Amino acid sequence: MTEQPRDPPTDEEPKLPGLEAELDPKPEWQPRFAGSDRLRDKVAVVTGGDSGIGRAVAVLFAREGASVAIAYLNEDEDAERTKTEVEKEGGSAMLFRGDLGSAEQCKDLIDKTNERFGRIDILVNNAGEQHPDDDLDDITETQLRRTFQTNVFSMFFLTQAALAHLSRGAAIINTTSVTMYKGSAGLLDYSATKGAITAFTRSLSQNLADRGIRVNAVAPGPIWTPLNPCGGKPADEIPDFGKSTPMGRPGQPNEVAPCFLFLASDDSSYMSGQVLHPNGGVIVAS
Ligand code: NAD
Ligand code: MG
Numbered sequence: 001m002t003e004q005p006r007d008p009p010t011d012e013e014p015k016l017p018g019l020e021a022e023l024d025p026k027p028e029w030q031p032r033f034a035g036s037d038r039l040r041d042k043v044a045v046v047t048g049g050d051s052g053i054g055r056a057v058a059v060l061f062a063r064e065g066a067s068v069a070i071a072y073l074n075e076d077e078d079a080e081r082t083k084t085e086v087e088k089e090g091g092s093a094m095l096f097r098g099d100l101g102s103a104e105q106c107k108d109l110i111d112k113t114n115e116r117f118g119r120i121d122i123l124v125n126n127a128g129e130q131h132p133d134d135d136l137d138d139i140t141e142t143q144l145r146r147t148f149q150t151n152v153f154s155m156f157f158l159t160q161a162a163l164a165h166l167s168r169g170a171a172i173i174n175t176t177s178v179t180m181y182k183g184s185a186g187l188l189d190y191s192a193t194k195g196a197i198t199a200f201t202r203s204l205s206q207n208l209a210d211r212g213i214r215v216n217a218v219a220p221g222p223i224w225t226p227l228n229p230c231g232g233k234p235a236d237e238i239p240d241f242g243k244s245t246p247m248g249r250p251g252q253p254n255e256v257a258p259c260f261l262f263l264a265s266d267d268s269s270y271m272s273g274q275v276l277h278p279n280g281g282v283i284v285a286s
Pocket of ligand 1: 017018047048049050051052053054071072073074075098099100101126127128129130150175176177178219220221222223224225226227228
């Protein structure tokens with residue numbers, strides 16, 4: 001099969017993906033409670049695991065006994081830090097740098113994870129990109145294709161590659177967004193990818209039910225990670241980030257990661273096709 005060319009990065013938000021190492025104040029990703037072996041001997045792939053929500057998930061999974069493959073685009077410093085923190089929890093960590101908008105890279109990530117750890121139990125599809133545009137005409141074809149490739153195509157490619165390794169009891173968790181439920185006037189393409197992710201989650205859960213593989217999603221509200229302050233939102237909106245939620249503040253990654261842990265572990269053994277909403281109290285349809 002010939003590899004389709006990957007669209008180049010959009011030059012509108014040159015600081016994306018942002019570096020957590022340079023973010024001030026720093027996001028809170030540290031697990032808040034002692035582990036209880038919920039993921040003992042499991043192997044998880046966490047895309048976008050270098051920073052933000054993905055870092056909090058990788059470290060929490062390690063605290064619960066998992067080994068973690070941390071996939072990221074190009075933020076080496078953040079990824080190394082996450083690896084160190086996973087290892088401090090007693091977990092094994094593997095780094096994978098690559099553009100997951102490409103089917104080849106996705107297959108390579110899954111192959112390398114399996115080579116290193118010998119199994120895969122949990123796939124967290126969390127990598128994403130976001131470009132603000134108030135005017136529909138400002139969404140270039142390059143940006144549109146790229147946002148869908150990163151946010152949606154990667155989930156198909158990774159799931160296709162991972163399925164051969166997943167057995168009964170495995171879990172897939174996808175990151176969608178509150179923007180999918182509420183709409184977002186300035187994030188037309190991004191929120192549309194998140195709609196696709198929720199629909200994919202529901203359909204895949206039905207498709208894989210008889211194989212004993214559960215598929216769920218998490219729809220965060222405004223969370224303090226590099227994504228928004230580094231270009232995912234206009235700079236003048238950052239001081240008020242999260243203030244319009246009922247709780248009146250942004251969430252921290254360690255307030256979101258426990259949703260992923262719940263969906264990854266047997267605590268949620270009777271749940272599939274569902275979405276959890278760590279979003280500061282915004283009521284959404286489902
Ligand atoms: P983040 O910038 O820390 O994480 C996103 C990660 O995606 C980056 O670390 C980057 O390495 C990775 N990535 C981007 N493009 C990639 C590509 N082409 N190939 C491989 N990796 C790529 O920000 P975050 O907020 O933690 O984002 C994680 C997920 O949460 C995203 O899917 C995002 O859409 C979603 N989300 C975030 C918020 C929020 O307010 N922060 C709200 C709702 C949903
Ligand atoms: Mg990052």
